Amino acid sequence: MSVRVGAARVRALMLTLVSFFVLAGAMTGCASGDDDRPRVVVTTNILGDITREIAGDEADVSVLMRPNADPHSFGLSAMQAAELENADLVVYNGLGLEENVLRHVEAARASGVVTFAAGEAADPLTFHAGGEGSPEEEAGEPDPHFWTDPDRVRKATGLIADQIVEHVNGVNDKAVRDNAERYDGQLADLTAWMERTFAAVPEDRRALVTNHHVFGYLADRFGFRVIGAVIPSGTTLASPSSSDLRSLTRAMERARVRTVFADSSQPTRLAEVLRQEMGGDVDVVPLYSESLTEKGKGAGTYLDMMRANTTAMAEGLGGD
Structure with missing residues (x-):
């Protein structure tokens, strides 16, 4: 009796092992198939969305930056860093822009991965010290x-398509x-x-104040003036001084600007401080x-x- 029971247990164990290896083999086959798929890794979620539109079903597009994150400060896990070095195209x-990620991009490039800097290929503008509140040090x-200029995104779209066609097998x-x-x-x-919509904004109200300097391209393309920023820098990692706020307040008073545009993914505390500096009569959009x-x-x-x-x-700019 014990011999039969032992044999039955052996057969059950063998069946379990066979099933395990069959399942493992199937999973390995799927993984190998996924590994064979062309892979494009994109740092920011804005470029990720654009790249997905271009790649479509032709490649797996992985985006490193999560929704509502700050491109100036987001970082990578060890797994994400390894993903960069295993991509067909970055x-x-x-x-x-990606201040904490660029070293990983450089490491991927050094390991032989093709990388493409979309911003550098889209006729970049430079920061200019054009008045109070502007990023003097930058x-x-x-x-x-x-x-923020869709025409430059159109140029980047064509160039990203070129990169995918040339480098992603x-x-x-x-x-x-x-x-x-x-x-x-x-x-x-x-x-x-956008041109039709902005045409409704009176010329004397085409003035922008933001949390930090981010809409220079939009201003250049659609005819706006950048009065200044609460954080007088092109990065959110900088901090304003009390003199920065006073300078910006004076510039806003001279330009008769009462609207501040604040990034929705960042706290609006600094913009609220500016509202207090100007006596409360400031709209934060x-x-x-x-x-x-x-x-x-x-x-x-x-x-x-x-x-x-x-x-x-x-x-925000067109109302009374």
Whole structure:
């Protein structure tokens, strides 16, 4: 009796082991198939959305920066850093934007991964010390926030498509080009809509004050004046001094500006301080300036973000 029981147990164990190895083999096969998929890794979620539109189903696009994060300060896990070095192509903003991530991008490049700095290829502007509240210490340095001009995003779209076609093996070149062409048309429509919307803002009210210097490209493209920023810098990692706030307050008084646009992903405390400095008669309007949100939360895509910002800016500046 005990022999039969022992044999039955052996057979059950063998069946379990066989099932395990069959399942493990199937999982390994799936993993190998996934490993064979072309892989593009993108640092910021704004560029990630744009790149996904271009790649479509032709490549897996992994985005390192989570929704509502700050591109100046977000970091990577060890797994994400390894993901960079295993990519077929890395797309990043450049121009100093991803301050805590650039060393990982450089390490990936040193290991042989093709990297593409979209901002550096999109005719970057430089910060200029054009008045009180402007980033004096950064004057002449490149401004990384090129995506606030949709025409520059159109240029970046074509260049990202070129990079995918040239460096990502296994993609259908025509499908990638078709995706890029379709998205380019959507960007052209966005630009035309922004022009019509901003046309309703009176000339004497086309003045911007923000949490930090982020809308220089939009101002250049659509005819706005940048009066200054609460944080007089192109990065959120800087801090304003009391003299910075006083200078900005005087500049706003001279320009008769009573609206401050604050990044929705950052606390508005500094903008609230400015409101107190000016006696409370300041409107603080939230914008999605440097990060997308989760889907359905106001700025789930680049196109959503730009339309939301345009509407908020036109309403914030156009009213009595």
